[in-house]
Amino acid sequence: xxxxxxxxxxxxxxxxxxxxxxxxxxxxxxxxxxxxxxxxxxxxxxxxxxxxxxxxxxxxxxxxxxxxxxxxxxxxxxxxxxxxxxxxxxxxxxxxxxxxxxxxxxxxxxxxxxxxxxxxxxxxxxxxxxxxxxxxxxxxxxxxxxxxxxxxxxxxxxxxxxxxxxxxxxxxxxxxxxxxxxxxxxxxxxxxxxxxxxxxxxxxxxxxxxxxxxxxxxxxxxxxxxxxxxxxxxxxxxxxxxxxxxxxxxxxxxxxxxxxxxxxxxxxxxxxxxxxxxxxxxxxxxxxxxxxxxxxxxxxxxxxxxxxxxxxxxxxxxxxxxxxxxxxxxxxxxxxxxxxxxxxxxxxxxxxxxxxxxxxxxxxxxxxxxxxxxxxxxxxxxxxxxxxxxxxxxxxxxxxxxxxxxxxxxxxxxxxxxxxxxxxxxxxxxxxxxxxxxxxxxxxxxxxxxxxxxxxxxxxxxxxxxxxxxxxxxxxxxxxxxxxxxxxxxxxxxxxxxxxxxxxxxxxxxxxxxxxxxxxxxxxxxxxxxxxxxxxxxxxxxxxxxxxxxxxxxxxxxxxxxxxxxxxxxxxxxxxxxxxxxxxxxxxxxxxxxxxxxxxxxxxxxxxxxxxxxxxxxxxxxxxxxxxxxxxxxxxxxxxxxxxxxxxxxxxxxxxxxxxxxxxxxxxxxxxxxxxxxxxxxxxxxxxxxxxxxxxxxxxxxxxxxxxxxxxxxxxxxxxxxxxxxxxxxxxxxxxxxxxxxxxxxxxxxxxxxxxxxxxxxxxxxxxxxxxxxxxxxxxx
Amino acid sequence: xxxxxxxxxxxxxxxxxxxxxxxxxxxxxxxxxxxxxxxxxxxxxxxxxxxxxxxxxxxxxxxxxxxxxxxxxxxxxxxxxxxxxxxxxxxxxxxxxxxxxxxxxxxxxxxxxxxxxxxxxxxxxxxxxxxxxxxxxxxxxxxxxxxxxxxxxxxxxxxxxxxxxxxxxxxxxx
Numbered sequence: 001x002x003x004x005x006x007x008x009x010x011x012x013x014x015x016x017x018x019x020x021x022x023x024x025x026x027x028x029x030x031x032x033x034x035x036x037x038x039x040x041x042x043x044x045x046x047x048x049x050x051x052x053x054x055x056x057x058x059x060x061x062x063x064x065x066x067x068x069x070x071x072x073x074x075x076x077x078x079x080x081x082x083x084x085x086x087x088x089x090x091x092x093x094x095x096x097x098x099x100x101x102x103x104x105x106x107x108x109x110x111x112x113x114x115x116x117x118x119x120x121x122x123x124x125x126x127x128x129x130x131x132x133x134x135x136x137x138x139x140x141x142x143x144x145x146x147x148x149x150x151x152x153x154x155x156x157x158x159x160x161x162x163x164x165x166x167x168x169x170x171x172x173x174x175x176x177x178x179x180x181x182x183x184x185x186x187x188x189x190x191x192x193x194x195x196x197x198x199x200x201x202x203x204x205x206x207x208x209x210x211x212x213x214x215x216x217x218x219x220x221x222x223x224x225x226x227x228x229x230x231x232x233x234x235x236x237x238x239x240x241x242x243x244x245x246x247x248x249x250x251x252x253x254x255x256x257x258x259x260x261x262x263x264x265x266x267x268x269x270x271x272x273x274x275x276x277x278x279x280x281x282x283x284x285x286x287x288x289x290x291x292x293x294x295x296x297x298x299x300x301x302x303x304x305x306x307x308x309x310x311x312x313x314x315x316x317x318x319x320x321x322x323x324x325x326x327x328x329x330x331x332x333x334x335x336x337x338x339x340x341x342x343x344x345x346x347x348x349x350x351x352x353x354x355x356x357x358x359x360x361x362x363x364x365x366x367x368x369x370x371x372x373x374x375x376x377x378x379x380x381x382x383x384x385x386x387x388x389x390x391x392x393x394x395x396x397x398x399x400x401x402x403x404x405x406x407x408x409x410x411x412x413x414x415x416x417x418x419x420x421x422x423x424x425x426x427x428x429x430x431x432x433x434x435x436x437x438x439x440x441x442x443x444x445x446x447x448x449x450x451x452x453x454x455x456x457x458x459x460x461x462x463x464x465x466x467x468x469x470x471x472x473x474x475x476x477x478x479x480x481x482x483x484x485x486x487x488x489x490x491x492x493x494x495x496x497x498x499x500x501x502x503x504x505x506x507x508x509x510x511x512x513x514x515x516x517x518x519x520x521x522x523x524x525x526x527x528x529x530x531x532x533x534x535x536x537x538x539x540x541x542x543x544x545x546x547x548x549x550x551x552x553x554x555x556x557x558x559x560x561x562x563x564x565x566x567x568x569x570x571x572x573x574x575x576x577x578x579x580x581x582x583x584x585x586x587x588x589x590x591x592x593x594x595x596x597x598x599x600x601x602x603x604x605x606x607x608x609x610x611x612x613x614x615x616x617x618x619x620x621x622x623x624x625x626x627x628x629x630x631x632x633x634x635x636x637x638x639x640x641x642x643x644x645x646x647x648x649x650x651x652x653x654x655x656x657x658x659x660x661x662x663x664x665x666x667x668x669x670x671x672x673x674x675x676x677x678x679x680x681x682x683x684x685x686x687x688x689x690x691x692x693x694x695x696x697x698x699x700x701x702x703x704x705x706x707x708x709x710x711x712x713x714x715x716x717x718x719x720x721x722x723x724x725x726x727x728x729x730x731x732x733x734x735x736x737x738x739x740x741x742x743x744x745x746x747x748x749x750x751x752x753x754x755x756x757x758x759x760x761x762x763x764x765x766x767x768x769x770x771x772x773x774x775x776x777x778x779x780x781x
Numbered sequence: 782x783x784x785x786x787x788x789x790x791x792x793x794x795x796x797x798x799x800x801x802x803x804x805x806x807x808x809x810x811x812x813x814x815x816x817x818x819x820x821x822x823x824x825x826x827x828x829x830x831x832x833x834x835x836x837x838x839x840x841x842x843x844x845x846x847x848x849x850x851x852x853x854x855x856x857x858x859x860x861x862x863x864x865x866x867x868x869x870x871x872x873x874x875x876x877x878x879x880x881x882x883x884x885x886x887x888x889x890x891x892x893x894x895x896x897x898x899x900x901x902x903x904x905x906x907x908x909x910x911x912x913x914x915x916x917x918x919x920x921x922x923x924x925x926x927x928x929x930x931x932x933x934x935x936x937x938x939x940x941x942x943x944x945x946x947x948x949x950x951x952x953x954x955x
Binding site: 146147149150151152153154155158162183185192548549550553 | 811813814815816817818820822836838841842844846855857867873921943945
């Protein structure tokens with residue numbers, strides 16, 4: 001093979017082995033992709049919760065009825081237009097078959113709810129007591145009616161009041177309206193204080209079934225377009241929408257960043273090595289890593305999570321360094337073993353320490369992170385093995401080596417900076433001091449901060465939820481019993497307690513299933529309080545004495561009370577009218593042979609007082625969802641730090657065994673220093689560290705180890721030192737081009753990872769260059 | 782002085798529309814099917830152009846009803862919750878409000894949204910008869926008759942579909 005000093009000669013033939021190897025590697029990767037089971041259900045990626053109650057609660061929040069509710073707002077048009085769009089949208093969504101119900105307040109639906117409540121008013125309402133039908137109580141009721149008939153409310157009183165003097169119906173309706181501030185206009189729901197038509201949907205599919213929720217989203221978009229919306233705006237929110245948007249956004253971000261960074265890295269490598277074959281050579285270990293990594297995860301877990309795949313591919317950015325380190329250190333025309341002799345030990349040690357450092361992730365307890373850890377470690381080891389044993393003959397055959405770029409001695413003049421290397425300790429010390437003063441890095445305590453949902457989407461969700469009166473869950477009380485009826489009875493015994501809590505201002509209200517639907521026992525008891533027609537008629541006559549009511553004024557009241565005495569009590573399954581069903585379902589459900597009631601208190605001003613009031617009742621569990629999930633996140637974050645320390649310890653042992661001298665201090669000092677500086681800078685920028693930052697930090701430490709170990713090699717001539725410097729700068733640029741670009745993502749999670757890695761690897765390369773490499777004086781000796 | 786024999790709706794509406802804000806006292810007699818005797822109420826009325834209407838009932842029980850644009854609020858006594866109704870969401874109540882407000886403001890178009898409007902009498906003594914054409918209104922109202930003199934309303938009689946009726950006598954103040 002002929003060789004020139006400046007540009008190696010490449011032809012198709014010399015690259016043929018590389019092309020073949022690449023084809024095989026890509027085929028392997030393709031095979032792996034078709035064989036693994038990829039899941040996109042976010043429930044699999046997130047932790048499942050510590051206690052049994054928390055697990056059930058989180059499962060319920062994620063996939064229960066509340067998670068399947070979607071709220072739609074349509075605004076930015078004239079009210080008549082909005083009403084028309086609402087009606088058209090409802091019709092097409094109803095037809096799609098994707099929804100359990102599609103509710104927009106249209107008359108029939110609301111009417112059905114109202115008719116049911118009115119018919120069952122004496123069974124459902126707490127107003128039904130024996131005293132309510134006594135002569136004195138009826139007398140007071142009639143006096144009130146008379147007064148109301150004189151007021152402008154007379155038509156309403158005639159419609160409802162005469163048939164229901166005790167006011168049982170209004171008592172229920174008040175409970176049901178609850179937090180909902182919805183108004184009806186042109187026959188459909190509107191927000192109370194703005195021109196925004198509202199719809200409430202419940203999907204058949206689970207809230208975190210992303211593929212199904214994607215179809216739901218498309219159906220909503222299509223329905224809206226078909227409704228000739230003009231300039232109107234469609235707002236869609238709900239837990240399922242968030243889950244889907246987050247997944248789509250992460251996918252779009254990763255995809256865009258991947259394209260961008262691949263193009264940038266290709267340009268960089270092309271400039272550095274002047275050969276497209278280098279790209280092919282780098283892709284070989286990467287493709288094999290992905291294939292084997294996927295297979296390992298599939299074998300260990302039975303499936304590969306979509307997020308593991310997404311992050312894992314990015315994580316394998318480290319393995320891209322290995323072939324670059326190999327090719328970057330090769331002298332033109334050098335046989336394979338020559339390059340390996342110079343860098344083999346450093347590379348091996350870097351790989352061992354990086355893999356050991358990542359073991360923390362493997363044991364993080366976060367299912368998604370464990371997968372990610374396994375995928376990354378396998379990928380790194382495989383990437384190394386392929387680079388170390390497979391690539392050398394191929395790159396020799398293709399004549400791949402760096403192009404001399406500028407004079408080595410000029411580059412090496414930078415080494416003069418090492419004379420001031422003690423100054424590099426200043427930022428490390430300052431960072432450490434800062435962290436000590438503020439009491440260590442701030443961990444994320446709030447799961448919401450991990451949420452990829454942008455703040456304005458959360459605000460919109462809260463707004464629609466309030467406008468439509470859909471349930472929200474901040475604190476929950478779980479009532480467990482053998483049957484739904486037993487749950488309702490338990491809840492009934494709790495009602496006085498909640499009334500007391502409300503009266504004393506501990507809570508501002510509570511959603512309790514038993515308040516909407518009393519147990520069959522309670523309904524039967526109320527039926528026993530109802531007097532028969534003759535008795536009621538006689539009592540009314542007595543109560544109305546001296547009042548100008550005509551004898552037949554209360555006929556419908558008497559008839560309906562009589563009918564109520566023999567109505568079959570309402571059971572949960574009978575509540576099929578949309579508004580009632582959607583209100584009750586999140587509050588009452590059966591799971592695994594047991595029945596559960598969820599009590600959702602609102603406006604909890606004093607959580608400890610609430611917890612105290614509920615303490616000591618064995619059939620119920622009080623869960624502050626925020627506290628519970630935050631405690632969970634805190635526990636996992638703590639664990640992640642611990643595993644980071646364990647991984648770091650293992651890596652240190654490997655370092656000591658590999659280096660066996662003072663360089664251990666410099667190398668370890670460099671990576672620990674870089675980590676401390678990174679954490680301090682993140683703290684300065686008020687970033688709270690989540691698990692994902694910690695993982696990103698591990699990645700940065702792994703990459704930093706590469707730098708330090710390559711600078712730490714001994715007895716290098718000027719030419720080799722220049723090669724190392726150039727190659728490491730290339731590797732660093734590649735890492736920045738992948739992770740640095742993540743810093744520009746819309747997804748907070750990815751952005752935060754990107755920033756962490758970018759700060760980490762920049763500090764690592766600067767510190768490694770200054771602290772680990774030999775001083776110019778030492779070089780000359 | 783207008784031609785008394787050919788007094789038209791347009792002329793009446795013009796006069797009503799030209800009138801400044803009105804302040805009056807009222808007495809109302811309501812005949813309700815469920816009651817064997819009528820209910821009598823009294824109080825004051827205030828109308829400020831173009832869309833503010835206030836009805837203060839003093840006897841037998843105090844009630845303060847205000848319509849301002851599309852918002853209707855009812856207060857019974859100090860300290861009691863104020864009831865607010867959005868007229869846009871309650872077509873029936875809106876129609877009843879527009880009956881009064883449309884007449885006071887001389888807004889024929891607004892009246893004709895709900896009623897067939899006919900006029901009899903002279904400028905000094907006219908009778909306006911409103912017969913519902915709108916189905917929502919027709920469910921509640923059979924007929925509304927408004928008697929007046931010049932730009933003053935004197936009497937509003939409402940006959941409801943269910944047989945109830947009311948008669949309100951109005952006396953301008955100041």
